[in-house]
Each structure stands twice: as structure tokens, then as C-alpha cells.
Amino acid sequence: MKPELKLYYSIGEVSEILKISTSKIRFWEKEFEILNPKKNKKGNRKFTKNDLKKLKLINHLLKEKKYTINGAKKKIQNNYEKIERNHEVIENLKKLKAELIEIRKNLKN
Numbered sequence: 001m002k003p004e005l006k007l008y009y010s011i012g013e014v015s016e017i018l019k020i021s022t023s024k025i026r027f028w029e030k031e032f033e034i035l036n037p038k039k040n041k042k043g044n045r046k047f048t049k050n051d052l053k054k055l056k057l058i059n060h061l062l063k064e065k066k067y068t069i070n071g072a073k074k075k076i077q078n079n080y081e082k083i084e085r086n087h088e089v090i091e092n093l094k095k096l097k098a099e100l101i102e103i104r105k106n107l108k109n
Contacts, residue, residue, distance in 0.1 A: 061075060
């Protein structure tokens with residue numbers, strides 16, 4: 001099932017989508033106040049699309065921008081909306097680039 005069609009994702013599904021470990025997701029949940037997934041009666045986390053966006057943003061700051069945990073926390077606390085918009089633009093540009101590369105590849109054939 002495509003990620004866009006679901007309302008809630010398990011931690012395992014989130015781990016697969018983002019290609020990061022479940023332990024890292026749990027750690028980030030403790031470190032970043034913006035992460036607060038719902039939990040069912042068993043205590044299993046249920047992540048929403050919005051939670052996925054936040055995790056992608058945290059991953060972007062830590063892995064691509066090379067922020068420390070504390071640096072990423074401060075960046076998010078000081079200007080979350082701007083960072084989120086910038087990250088969305090970056091993601092859209094990456095998708096566009098991939099599409100253009102695919103078009104160029106098909107034109108050569």
C-alpha cells in the first residue's frame with residue numbers, strides 16, 4: 001500500500017519508509033518535542049503523515065545538514081514553519097530533478 005493512502009503507520013512501516021532504525025525513531029521521539037505519535041492501548045506508536053513529515057525534517061537536519069541533536073532542536077524551536085517550508089521545497093526540487101533525469105534518459109534511447 002502506498003504511504004499516501006494510510007492514516008496511521010506503525011514504527012516498523014515508518015522505519016522502512018525513512019530507511020532508519022526503529023531505535024533511532026524512538027530516540028528522536030524522546031529528544032524532539034515536536035514528535036508525539038499517538039499510542040494505542042498496547043502502547044504501540046501510530047504515526048500520522050504529519051509525524052512522517054516531522055521525522056523527515058529531523059532526518060534532513062541531522063543527516064544532510066549535519067546538525068547536532070542540540071543544534072537541530074534549537075533550529076526547530078526557533079523557526080519550525082520556515083524550516084518545514086524550506087524542506088518541502090528541497091524535497092520537491094529533488095523529485096523534479098529525478099523526473100528530469102528520467103526524461104533525459106528516455107530521450108537518449
